[in-house]
Amino acid sequence: MKLDFCAVCGATEDLHQHHLIPVIKTGVKRHKKRYNGDIQLKDAQWQDCFLRLFDLGVITDDGELTLCSYHHNVMHGIVKFHAVEQGKLIKQGMEKARANGVEFGRKTILNDKLVFKIKNLREKGHSMRAIAKRCDVSTSPVQKALKLQQV
Numbered sequence: 001m002k003l004d005f006c007a008v009c010g011a012t013e014d015l016h017q018h019h020l021i022p023v024i025k026t027g028v029k030r031h032k033k034r035y036n037g038d039i040q041l042k043d044a045q046w047q048d049c050f051l052r053l054f055d056l057g058v059i060t061d062d063g064e065l066t067l068c069s070y071h072h073n074v075m076h077g078i079v080k081f082h083a084v085e086q087g088k089l090i091k092q093g094m095e096k097a098r099a100n101g102v103e104f105g106r107k108t109i110l111n112d113k114l115v116f117k118i119k120n121l122r123e124k125g126h127s128m129r130a131i132a133k134r135c136d137v138s139t140s141p142v143q144k145a146l147k148l149q150q151v
Helices: 046-055 069-081 086-099 112-123 128-135 139-150
Strands: 015-019 064-068
Touching: 015 069, 064 069, 112 128, 112 139, 128 139
Parallel strands: none
Antiparallel strands: 015 064
């Protein structure tokens, strides 16, 4: 459940959901763990702090914490400080998404008609910059279209 305020500072703008345990590690379902009250704060790990917030009702049942953008970044800093490999988790998540059919990256603007127009203008001796201007694109798609010609 998303709260309508940051659990740390109370801000109501630019709110994010912070997953206490990375989704790639646990999937959608969250395991409910309770804070061990015998642990003193000086001996607590970062997970223990989150579990205490869960017991206080600040963290929702689905294991997410509503935070403003600033505190969300701070939390990721804490996680990184505790040697969680964020880049590795992101790559694992992207691989999982690709396996489910998600495509990443910018969609190409090239189509058969545009490629034909670019090739035709180039054959007539126009520069790549002039072609890009006439086709209302940057020079990158022009270069890609001309490479298609060579293949």
